[in-house]
Amino acid sequence: MSRLLTRRRVLTGLAAPFVLAGCDRLGQAPAFREMVLSSGEWLSHRVHRLLVGDALAREYPPEAMSPDFRTNGNTRPRSATWQRQAERRFTDWRLRVGGLVEAPRDVSLAQLRAMPARSQITRHDCVEGWSAIGKWTGVPLGTVLDSVRLRPEARYIVFRCADDFSGMPYYESLDLRDAFHPQTILAYGMNDADLPLGHGAPLRLRVERQLGYKHAKFLTGVEAVASLSGIGRGQGGFWEDAGFYEWYAGI
Template sequence: MHKGLQRALMNRGALAPEFTREQMSPVFRANGTRDPGTPAYAAMVADGFASYRLQVGGLVDRPLSLSLAQLASMPSRSQITRHDCVEGWSAIGQWQGPMLGTVLKAAGMRQSARYVVFTCADLYNGEPYYESIDTIDAFHPQTILALKMNGARLTVPHGAPVRLRVERQLGYKHAKYVTGITAVSDLKSIGKGKGGYWEDNVDYDWYAGI
């Protein structure tokens, strides 16, 4: 479906349902990459992610290089939401971390930016995994950079140290192992131009609204 039509059908301010702790799933499977397995990632795991830096750039006035400690010091949001996988399974879990919009505001994202691209530590076909969302979802209050899951720091299988949570979309949009955020005006130069690895290679919808 065309990006514009997909977005037009979605209420810009609608919230994803949130749940109670009693409704959390006893098992929340890890899907996709479970360990990037690269020397660079292994080195970060070995030092407890002390060397991790989130690079924020593109159409911003103040490019950032944020440590995990700096991200953790930002105002945090906690939410218990349902993760819906394109494969047909769902699970409810708690996620906590700074809102993506807070990070983008700190970087001074320019008005010319229309999309936000995420680059990740895991490799597909030898290249970093990538995903994107538009600025509407980027500044949605439930879109966060999760540092914790179910009250504990993210584990490697679940995307440590930083995972995108964009709660109004299917699971493949929730990029794990995020290392870079780039604000762009269009997606033409991102991968094959469809805005994400699965969109480019399996023809998944760019907007995977639920």
């Protein structure tokens, strides 16, 4: 069982005294349970930020790289546009960078590769309980955001993706502190080769201080927003909207 799910159950269990006291209706009320879970996530976020700050995730030597780095989640989007782009080796793919910015732009894979790159060998920790170490190469997200000049009201960065689950588009989001962390990159390479299709080609997010579901694959857009409330169900990501995982997945 994952650490996040365990913590959710513990926090939900805070309602138990109300049940024992005869307040079963309050303990089972969705609004009350949501209040308890939201408070726990807020506390987790604040405590993790206090303890970890802007520290770097551990980086490993090449000999530590996993011989088999499994894929997870979607491995081939059903989108006809993505499939056509994949057949053309993504030569006509573009990343839309917009939202609350002064200079929105569409960026090609070649343009991203021409920007200053960063490579890092890090451990990917999945919420399902497995880990693997791999090498990722890409452009720091902060470099891309600086190129479009965020407006003062921007607070979050939303990542749009080509894949979906049961017809619901996948998306994720970060606050600006994690977006500008030096190890947060838009990766187009893995293990000294082009990013494989199953790992999110042509471009995926790597946010090394958070669990794997935050590392959105098959990116199509990066959007600066003031609030997450009007996107999806307002929880900041596909799995968060579904109620499975927390928005802040710091490790």
